[in-house]
Amino acid sequence: MAAYQLLGQSFSFFHNQLFCKPAEHGGELAWLLDYSYWTFTKPMHHLTCWIGLNDANIDNSCLYFVQGSHKWGLLPIIGLTCGMDAVREILSSEQVEAFDKRVPNELLKGYTSFHYPLMMHGSYTNTSSRPRRAVVLNAMDYQTLGNTADYERKEALKNFPDMPQDKILDSQLFPLLFEGDKELVGVGREIPIINIKEF
Ligand SMILES: O=C(O)CCC(=O)C(=O)O
Numbered sequence: 001m002a003a004y005q006l007l008g009q010s011f012s013f014f015h016n017q018l019f020c021k022p023a024e025h026g027g028e029l030a031w032l033l034d035y036s037y038w039t040f041t042k043p044m045h046h047l048t049c050w051i052g053l054n055d056a057n058i059d060n061s062c063l064y065f066v067q068g069s070h071k072w073g074l075l076p077i078i079g080l081t082c083g084m085d086a087v088r089e090i091l092s093s094e095q096v097e098a099f100d101k102r103v104p105n106e107l108l109k110g111y112t113s114f115h116y117p118l119m120m121h122g123s124y125t126n127t128s129s130r131p132r133r134a135v136v137l138n139a140m141d142y143q144t145l146g147n148t149a150d151y152e153r154k155e156a157l158k159n160f161p162d163m164p165q166d167k168i169l170d171s172q173l174f175p176l177l178f179e180g181d182k183e184l185v186g187v188g189r190e191i192p193i194i195n196i197k198e199f
Contacts, residue, residue, distance in 0.1 A: 001178075001191070002112075002114065003047055003049060003114065003139050003177075003178065004178050004180055004191070005191060005192060005193055005194050006047055006114055006194050006196075007045065007047050007139065007141060008193040008194070008195075009045065009141045009142065009143075009180070010141075010142045010176065010178055010179045010180045010181070011047070011139045011140060011141055011142055011176075011177055011178055012139065012140055012141075012142045012144070012169065012170065012174045012175060012176050012177060013137070013138075013139060013174055013175050013177050014038075014041070014046060014138040014139055014140040014144075014169075014174065015138050015160070016135065016136060016137050016138065017135075017136040017138070018133070018134075018135055018136075019123075019132075019133065019134045019135075019136065020131070020133045021060070021061050021123070021125075021126040021131060021132040021133065022126070022131050023060075023126065023128060023129050023130055023131050024126070024127060024128070024129060025125070025126070026060075026061055026125060026126030026131070026132060027081070027125055028061075028081075028083075028084055028122070028123060028124050028125045029080055029122050029123045030078065030079060030080050030081060030082050030083060030084055030086060030087065030122055031066075031078070031084070031086075031087040031099075031120050031121070031122035032077070032078075032080060032120070032121065032122065033069070033074065033075055033117065033118050033119065033120055033121075034046065034048055034115070034117045034118075034119075034138070035074060035117035035118055036074060036075060036076065036077045037077065037156070038117065039074075039147065039151065040146070040147050040148045040151040040153075040156075040157060040160075040163060041140065041144050041145065041146065041147055041163065041169065042144070042145050042147040043141075043144070043145075044117055044118075045140060045141035045144065046117045046138060046139065046140045046141070046144070047114055047115075047116070047117070047138070047139045047140075048114065048115045048117070048136060048137070048138050048139075049112055049113075049114050049136065049137040049138075049139065050063060050105075050112060050113050050114070050115065050134055050136050051110070051111075051112045051134060051135045051136070051137070052107045052108065052109050052110065052111055052112075052133075052134050053109060053133040053134055053135060054109050054130060054131055054132050054133055055107075055108050055109050055130075056105070056106060056107050056109075056132050056134070057104070057106040058104050058106065059127075059128040059130070060126050060128040060130045060131070060132040061123050061124050061125060061126035061127075061128070061132050062104050062105050062106050062107065062123065062132070063104075063105045063113075063121055063122075063123050063134075064102045064103060064104050064105060064121060064122055064123060064124075065102065065103050065105055065115065065119055065120070065121050066098055066099050066101075066102050066103075066119075066120040066121070067098060067101065067102075067103055068098050069095070069098065069099075069118070069119055069120035070116045070118045070119045070196070070199070071118075072095060072118065072120070073118065074118065075090060075120070076090065077153075078090065084122065084124060087099070087120075087122075099120075105121075116196060139177060140169070140174075142168075142170070142176055142179075143168055144168070144169050145165075145166050145167060145168055145169065146162075146163030146164045146165050146166065146167050146169060147163075147165065147166075148163050148164070148165055149165040161173045161174075
């Protein structure tokens with residue numbers, strides 16, 4: 001329901017991920033915007049749901065967000081293993097100011113946070129004696145289309161099913177997760193939708 005309210009739309013499963021940062025050596029995930037990696041789909045109407053499998057805090061490398069970065073537009077891919085400061089090179093001075101105030105997303109095990117596909121996020125090395133794991137579910141508007149024809153990182157597509165250009169991604173590998181019209185029948189009232197443009 002929260003995903004429906006945030007997307008304002010019925011939505012499908014896009015893909016999922018498991019992030020495991022073992023105690024004392026879990027590596028860093030350099031800053032990224034999810035949609036920088038997903039431009040082989042369009043339009044951008046996706047959502048990420050991050051679910052903690054351990055208590056996550058600064059010590060064991062929780063996720064960080066850069067406040068306001070969702071309004072910066074699409075940034076290029078700089079690489080997930082390029083170091084936590086490489087991103088500074090592509091940011092303006094105002095953006096670097098926001099970046100320096102990045103916010104730790106400390107969450108208890110089992111709690112969830114959602115992020116917009118242009119929200120800059122990353123996580124540092126886990127130097128603590130506790131593991132930090134998370135399951136991530138990526139959802140998309142149920143009418144999302146393939147946009148693979150001119151996609152440059154073809155090798156990245158090998159791990160995905162076929163996504164023909166301009167065709168709705170509705171195969172069994174992209175199942176419908178929440179169909180608003182059907183699932184909300186009987187609720188008897190309008191479900192408030194969040195307008196991202198207000199944030
Ligand atoms: O948990 C992490 O460190 C990374 C998660 C992530 O990249 C995401 O939720 O999109």
